[in-house]
Amino acid sequence: xxxxxxxxxxxxxxxxxxxxxxxxxxxxxxxxxxxxxxxxxxxxxxxxxxxxxxxxxxxxxxxxxxxxxxxxxxxxxxxxxxxxxxxxxxxxxxxxxxxxxxxxxxxxxxxxxxxxxxxxxxxxxxxxxxxxxxxxxxxxxxxxxxxxxxxxxxxxxxxxxxxxxxxxxxxxxxxxxxxxxxxxxxxxxxxxxxxxxxxxxxxxxxxxxxxxxxxxxxxxxxxxxxxxxxxxxxxxxxxxxxxxxxxxxxxxxxxxxxxxxxxxxxxxxxxxxxxxxxxxxxxxxxxxxxxxxxxxxxxxxxxxxxxxxxxxxxxxxxxxxxxxxxxxxxxxxxxxxxxxxxxxxxxxxxxxx
Amino acid sequence: xxxxxxxxxxxxxxxxxxxxxxxxxxxxxxxxxxxxxxxxxxxxxxxxxxxxxxxxxxxxxxxxxxxxxxxxxxxxxxxxxxxxxxxxxxxxxxxxxxxxxxxxxxxxxxxxxxxxxxxxxxxxxxxxxxxxxxxxxxxxxxxxxxxxxxxxxxxxxxxxxxxxxxxxxxxxxxxxxxxxxxxxxxxxxxxxxxxxxxxxxxxxxxxxxxxxxxxxxxxx
Numbered sequence: 001x002x003x004x005x006x007x008x009x010x011x012x013x014x015x016x017x018x019x020x021x022x023x024x025x026x027x028x029x030x031x032x033x034x035x036x037x038x039x040x041x042x043x044x045x046x047x048x049x050x051x052x053x054x055x056x057x058x059x060x061x062x063x064x065x066x067x068x069x070x071x072x073x074x075x076x077x078x079x080x081x082x083x084x085x086x087x088x089x090x091x092x093x094x095x096x097x098x099x100x101x102x103x104x105x106x107x108x109x110x111x112x113x114x115x116x117x118x119x120x121x122x123x124x125x126x127x128x129x130x131x132x133x134x135x136x137x138x139x140x141x142x143x144x145x146x147x148x149x150x151x152x153x154x155x156x157x158x159x160x161x162x163x164x165x166x167x168x169x170x171x172x173x174x175x176x177x178x179x180x181x182x183x184x185x186x187x188x189x190x191x192x193x194x195x196x197x198x199x200x201x202x203x204x205x206x207x208x209x210x211x212x213x214x215x216x217x218x219x220x221x222x223x224x225x226x227x228x229x230x231x232x233x234x235x236x237x238x239x240x241x242x243x244x245x246x247x248x249x250x251x252x253x254x255x256x257x258x259x260x261x262x263x264x265x266x267x268x269x270x271x272x273x274x275x276x277x278x279x280x281x282x283x284x285x286x287x288x289x290x291x292x293x294x295x296x297x298x299x300x301x302x303x304x305x306x307x308x309x310x311x312x313x314x315x316x317x318x319x320x321x322x323x324x325x326x327x328x329x330x331x332x333x334x335x336x337x338x339x340x341x342x343x344x345x346x347x348x349x350x351x352x353x
Numbered sequence: 354x355x356x357x358x359x360x361x362x363x364x365x366x367x368x369x370x371x372x373x374x375x376x377x378x379x380x381x382x383x384x385x386x387x388x389x390x391x392x393x394x395x396x397x398x399x400x401x402x403x404x405x406x407x408x409x410x411x412x413x414x415x416x417x418x419x420x421x422x423x424x425x426x427x428x429x430x431x432x433x434x435x436x437x438x439x440x441x442x443x444x445x446x447x448x449x450x451x452x453x454x455x456x457x458x459x460x461x462x463x464x465x466x467x468x469x470x471x472x473x474x475x476x477x478x479x480x481x482x483x484x485x486x487x488x489x490x491x492x493x494x495x496x497x498x499x500x501x502x503x504x505x506x507x508x509x510x511x512x513x514x515x516x517x518x519x520x521x522x523x524x525x526x527x528x529x530x531x532x533x534x535x536x537x538x539x540x541x542x543x544x545x546x547x548x549x550x551x552x553x554x555x556x557x558x559x560x561x562x563x564x565x566x567x568x569x570x571x572x573x
Contacts, residue, residue, distance in 0.1 A: 042439035045488060048519035050473055203500045205462020206526050225464065225500055246466055248473055255524030256464035276468070276524030 062291030242287025437515030
């Protein structure tokens, strides 16, 4: 009847049918998850689950981030951060070192023919830049003052610390800390196995091996394979260690080899960063955890679908430094930023940890 | 030229067949010349056509293999794209997958607490099954010296689930990764794992260089 009256034509029926089909396609498209599965399709028994350890009790947080003060590095691959006595912030990555003022404004840029892997800033704007097997001494204007001798075929320099007029360089390949004079003369090595001195030796499974110097004249070295921080005199006498507990518990260090980075505050407290499960924490001088700076939720996840393909073998571990004012600067390679954290509490509630 | 003439003849035959009926109706007594192809014509034409198609295919294959580097292509898994979803263990047409965990020892940290070997919450660093991450016990741990341990893959036990790879990637150097083992792979034309791979990590590689190995970069 309607057909006869001309209200429903064949064209109208076809149009309605096409609309229904299109709506069906849209519904199916919206209901299907095209993103790669985050969990194993084989079930729970095959899952590698760190979600419990990724949760951080908010009561443990003793720092807050100042996101408006974050410093974009402008680097594809960021490796190391250091702060100078005048407040400047230097970041090593790609084939350059970027220099920023204390306020985070770009203040200079040094280009190299090789990849800088670590750095330290001394008094008077002297910059010590570590490459795979040697150190170059630069000024902040980019002039090369000295290039030290090659540290050896196996050398993999990962960290530099300044103590008085001496320079301590962590060599992950040689599993030792190299002690240099200001002129680049090698004076000795710290941490080589020596039973007579009670030195067990460094276990360094990956190129994350940090050294810092304290105001007390002692050198602190991460022994990542043993999950502890060891303390030495400048001439290599062991003065003790703390840590050594390997677990996912927040007060311990997780994974095969952590902490991956270490810094020391003007008060002699330690700031540690872990790779794998990104955790940044503060410990007192005896190694008791005081609180958490940032937990895994503050960083992009380590395992992201496709990210490995984009980043390849580029390092993604965090690096740390503490400014003269006590602010904690975290170099976040995935965000390509130096992120600024400010301490707001001395320690977390004892009941929380 | 031959195939063109063949097509023309077949077309003419069909036309003649369809146009014959009116002639049969109107001129019953006159003999009508039969232009339709004989069975032999059709067979001969079909054979020529098949030969033509085969020659074209051969030429295309030779051209394709020349572009690929002079050899045939096989399936492989890009370890930097792999997300260890588990499909390699379940989608291979073989009873036990041709995808296996492989180990680049140059990248390995020889860790005591290997996160590819141990459960994240392992209480003891021993070979107890409850501490092992691998559901089939395919990763073998052997002490070398002090805190250094070597980990080898027992490929007969490995099902390609990638659980150890996840653990190694999460904390370690990423020295464990999955690869299609070409002593096992049937090299199906349409790999069923590749079709199911959510990360688009499978691709064809030259058979003379069938593996996509980690460890080429200096940081590794």
